[in-house]
Amino acid sequence: MKILHTADWHIGKRLHKTDLSQDFDLFVNWLCNYLRENPVDVLLISGDVFDFSNPSSESRSQYYKTLIKLKNFNLKIIITGGNHDSPSVLEAPKEILNQLDIHVIGQMPDQFEDCLIPVSSENEIELIIAAIPYLRSRNLQRQFDAESYENKQEAVKESIAFHFQETAKLAKENYPNLPLIAMGHLFATGASLSESERDIQIGNLAGLEATHFGNDYNYIALGHIHKPQRLQAETPIFYSGSPIPLSFSERKNDKRILVLDTEASFEPESISIPKFRDLILIKGTLDEIKVKLENIENKYPLKTLIEIELYEAEFSATKTYELEQVIEAFDKQNCDIVKHKVTFKNMTEVERGVSTVESQVSDFTPKEVFQKKLEGIDETENTKLELMSAFEEILDELNRPEE
Structure with missing residues (x-):
C-alpha cells in the first residue's frame, strides 16, 4: 500500500501582500501529474489546510476544487486540523466528504476510537491511521492545575503524549497485528523552525520528545514545521514540510512530499517539488x-x-x-x-x-507584538512565561469564533 504524506498547505497565505494562491495551484497541478504516473492509495494532510481560521470564500473554493482534482485518482484522503484551522470550518462538510472517502478530523473527538481510520484493500483492512489533530488547550485542560509554569510544561507534554499513546493502545486492542500510522500537528524537540511557524500555541509550547509517542506506531506523519525533516528516533517520524515557501526564511528549503510503500518499508521516499517562484x-x-x-x-x-x-x-x-x-x-x-x-x-x-x-506593526504576528510588550515590563522571567501562556490561550480562543 502506498501512502503520501503532506501538510501545511496554508491556503489563503499572503507573503508581503503577495497572494500565494497561484503557487498552491501549481503545486496541486504538479501533484496531480505525479499521481497520474505514481498512483497512491492514501493521501494524508497533517494540519494547517488554511492559513486563517476563517478562510475567505476564494480560499474555501480553492480547497474544494483541490479535493475534487485529487479524488480523480481514486485515493482515500485523510485530513486533520492544525492550529491555523477552525475545526468547525473543516468539519462543516464532513458528512458529504465521508461519502467521497475523504475523512476530516478538525478537532480531537471525545472518544479516542473516533480518531482511528481503517484503510482497506480488496475489502480487507491492511492498516490503521490514527488521525490526531492539533490538540488545543481545552483538550489538555485537565492537566493545567500545575502551580508553576515548568510543571505546566511537563503537564502539557504528558497530556499530549497520553493522547497519542492511548489512541495507539486502542488501535492495538481493536485491530491487533495491523500496522499503525499516526498523524499529528505539533512542535517536537529537535525540529528546525523557520520564521513562518507563527503562533505556536499552548499545546505546542512543550516540545514533545520522540519517546512521548510510544513504541506502537510504524510511522508518524507530522505537520506544523515547514521545513521537511526527520526526527532522531527509532520510529520514522517525519515533518513533510509545506509544499510551497511561506516566508523568505524558507527560500532555500527543498520542498517535498513523502511517499511510503508499506510493503517495502515505513521509511518514506522523499520526492522533490519543483520551484515555482524565486x-x-x-x-x-x-x-x-x-x-x-x-x-x-x-x-x-x-x-x-x-x-x-x-x-x-x-x-x-x-x-x-x-x-x-x-x-x-x-x-x-x-x-x-x-x-x-x-x-x-x-x-x-x-x-x-x-x-x-x-518596523511596521503589520510585519509582526500578534504573538511577536505581545513579546515586545513583555520585554518592556519589570517582571520575572517565570511571570513573563505565564503571561505568554495566558496570551496564547486567548489566541486559541479567538481562533474559534464559531463557539
Whole structure:
C-alpha cells in the first residue's frame, strides 16, 4: 500500500501582500501529474489546510476544487486540523466528504476510537491511521492545575503524549497485528523552525520528545514545521514540510512530499517539488545592492519576490534616500521588491530616533507584538512565561469564533 504524506498547505497565505494562491495551484497541478504516473492509495494532510481560521470564500473554493482534482485518482484522503484551522470550518462538510472517502478530523473527538481510520484493500483492512489533530488547550485542560509554569510544561507534554499513546493502545486492542500510522500537528524537540511557524500555541509550547509517542506506531506523519525533516528516533517520524515557501526564511528549503510503500518499508521516499517562484534576499551596502539587483533574472513561472537589507557602517540619511530611489526605479520584468530594511552599524541615539526606517506593526504576528510588550515590563522571567501562556490561550480562543 502506498501512502503520501503532506501538510501545511496554508491556503489563503499572503507573503508581503503577495497572494500565494497561484503557487498552491501549481503545486496541486504538479501533484496531480505525479499521481497520474505514481498512483497512491492514501493521501494524508497533517494540519494547517488554511492559513486563517476563517478562510475567505476564494480560499474555501480553492480547497474544494483541490479535493475534487485529487479524488480523480481514486485515493482515500485523510485530513486533520492544525492550529491555523477552525475545526468547525473543516468539519462543516464532513458528512458529504465521508461519502467521497475523504475523512476530516478538525478537532480531537471525545472518544479516542473516533480518531482511528481503517484503510482497506480488496475489502480487507491492511492498516490503521490514527488521525490526531492539533490538540488545543481545552483538550489538555485537565492537566493545567500545575502551580508553576515548568510543571505546566511537563503537564502539557504528558497530556499530549497520553493522547497519542492511548489512541495507539486502542488501535492495538481493536485491530491487533495491523500496522499503525499516526498523524499529528505539533512542535517536537529537535525540529528546525523557520520564521513562518507563527503562533505556536499552548499545546505546542512543550516540545514533545520522540519517546512521548510510544513504541506502537510504524510511522508518524507530522505537520506544523515547514521545513521537511526527520526526527532522531527509532520510529520514522517525519515533518513533510509545506509544499510551497511561506516566508523568505524558507527560500532555500527543498520542498517535498513523502511517499511510503508499506510493503517495502515505513521509511518514506522523499520526492522533490519543483520551484515555482524565486524568493531572493539581498544584503549589503548600497553599491553592492545595486549590482545584485542588476544581475537578477527570473527563471520561474511566477513573479520573483525580493527583500533588501541595506547595511552601512555610518548613519546617512542620503543613503536611505538613495535606496528609496533605487527601489522606485527598479523595473526588472516579473520581479517585485516587497520589503526593505536599513541598518547602520554606528548610530547615536539621536540618529536612531530620526532614522526613516521603522518596523511596521503589520510585519509582526500578534504573538511577536505581545513579546515586545513583555520585554518592556519589570517582571520575572517565570511571570513573563505565564503571561505568554495566558496570551496564547486567548489566541486559541479567538481562533474559534464559531463557539
